[in-house]
Amino acid sequence: MNKKTLVMGASLKPNRYSNYAIQRLVAKAIDVVAFGMKEGEVSGIKVSSELLNYEEVHTVTLYLNSKRQKEYYDYIVSLSPKRVIFNPGTENPEFYDILKANNIEFEAACTLVLLSTNQY
Structure with a gap:
């Protein structure tokens, strides 16, 4: 199963997580879509600065701190992902409650570690 993933807070800078x-x-052949402040491309994936209505998003992985997440709560919930990953530094109990209320799984984890240990 391909776990189509939306990277929220995508950076064009090569040294960013x-x-x-x-x-x-x-590299793991997972479908990727990306949202960031600046449009561009990373590994052949277009980074959009617009909130697009993506279909069948399995996972949203967050690279936005909790204050920056607030404006995207409704958008992320509207995508009906199966799960949201809160990478280190993005933990957000307020958003956890919103996700719980919408039956969306979430975890505080590192996407890179999950991928490297085949737990993604």
Whole structure:
């Protein structure tokens, strides 16, 4: 099963964890879509600065701190993902409650570690 993943907070800078995540997801042949502040491309994946209505998103992996997440709560919930991953530094109990209320699984984990240990 392909776990189509939306990388929220994608960076075009090659030394950012969100950029590494896109590279590793692509290397594992996982469908990737990405949202960031600046449009561009990472490993052949277009980073959009617009909130697009993606279909069949399995996982949203967050690279936005809790304050920056607030404006995206409704958008993320509207995508009806199976899970949301809160990478280190993005933990957000307020958003956990919203996800629980919408029957969306979540975990505080590192996408890169999950990928490298085949737990993704």
